[in-house]
Amino acid sequence: MDFLSILENFVESIAGKDAVKLLGLLKERENISEFKLAEDLKININQVRNLLYKLNAYNFVYSTRRKDKDKGLYIYYWTFNFKHARDVLTTRKNHELGNLQEELKKENEQRYYACKNGDIRVELEEAMELGFKCPECGSLLQQEDSTKKIGEINHKITTLNEELEELRKPVSIIPKPEEEVKVRKARKKKIKKAKKKVKRAKKIKKAKKTKKTKPRKIKKRVKQKKSSKKRPKLLKRLRKFRF
Numbered sequence: 092m093d094f095l096s097i098l099e100n101f102v103e104s105i106a107g108k109d110a111v112k113l114l115g116l117l118k119e120r121e122n123i124s125e126f127k128l129a130e131d132l133k134i135n136i137n138q139v140r141n142l143l144y145k146l147n148a149y150n151f152v153y154s155t156r157r158k159d160k161d162k163g164l165y166i167y168y169w170t171f172n173f174k175h176a177r178d179v180l181t182t183r184k185n186h187e188l189g190n191l192q193e194e195l196k197k198e199n200e201q202r203y204y205a206c207k208n209g210d211i212r213v214e215l216e217e218a219m220e221l222g223f224k225c226p227e228c229g230s231l232l233q234q235e236d237s238t239k240k241i242g243e244i245n246h247k248i249t250t251l252n253e254e255l256e257e258l259r260k261p262v263s264i265i266p267k268p269e270e271e272v273k274v275r276k277a278r279k280k281k282i283k284k285a286k287k288k289v290k291r292a293k294k295i296k297k298a299k300k301t302k303k304t305k306p307r308k309i310k311k312r313v314k315q316k317k318s319s320k321k322r323p324k325l326l327k328r329l330r331k332f333r334f
C-alpha cells in the first residue's frame with residue numbers, strides 16, 4: 092500500500108468518498124478555487140466547503156483568499172499539504188501500533204478460562220480456586236483459545252508496520268503551482284491592457300491636436316454638462332422656497 096492509498100483510506104474514514112475525489116483534484120495543483128472544485132466534483136459550493144472544513148480539522152488543507160473583481164467577493168483557493176498529512180498519519184499509526192502491542196502482550200500473558208454455557212470467564216488463578224468448575228452449572232471450565240485473536244492482532248501489526256515504512260519515505264506528491272501561474276498571466280494581461288489604454292489615449296490626444304474637426308464634439312459635451320448643472324440650482328431654489 093503506497094502513501095496515497097493510506098491517505099485516501101484515512102480521508103474516506105473522516106470525510107467520505109467525495110473527499111477522496113476532492114483529494115484527487117487537490118493533488119494535481121496548488122491554489123484551486125473552491126468554485127472550480129465544486130464544478131469539477133459536480134456538487135454545490137456548500138458541499139465542497141463542508142468537505143474542505145473536515146480536512147481542515149486535521150490541517151490537511153490551507154487556503155488563500157483573493158478578491159474577485161468581477162463578482163465583488165472573496166474567493167478561497169485551496170492547497171493540500173501532503174507533508175503535514177504524512178506526519179499526522181505517522182503519529183496516528185504509531186499510536187495505533189502501541190495499542191495493538193499492548194493488547195498482544197495481555198493476550199499472551201493472561202489465560203482465560205470460560206464455561207461453555209457462557210456463565211463465567213476468569214483468569215487462571217480464579218479458575219484454580221474454583222477447581223475448574225463453573226459455580227453456576229458445574230461444567231468444566233475450559234481454557235479459551237487465544238490463538239485466533241493473537242493471529243488477528245499480529246496481522247494488524249504487520250499491516251501497520253508496512254504502512255509506517257511507506258510513510259517514512261519522502262513525499263513524492265507535490266501539487267503544481269499552476270493556478271499561481273494563471274494568476275500571474277492574468278496580471279500580465281491586465282498590465283498589457285492598461286498600457287494599451289495609455290497608448291490609445293496618447294494617440295487620441297495627438298489626433299485631437301492635429302484635427303480641427305474634433306473640438307465640435309467637445310463643445311457638445313460642455314453643453315450637456317451645463318444642462319446637467321441646472322438641476323442643483325433648481326433644487327436650491329425649491330429648498331429656499333420651502334423654508
Ligand SMILES: [Zn+2]
Nearest residue numbers: 206210225228
Ligand atoms: Zn456454567
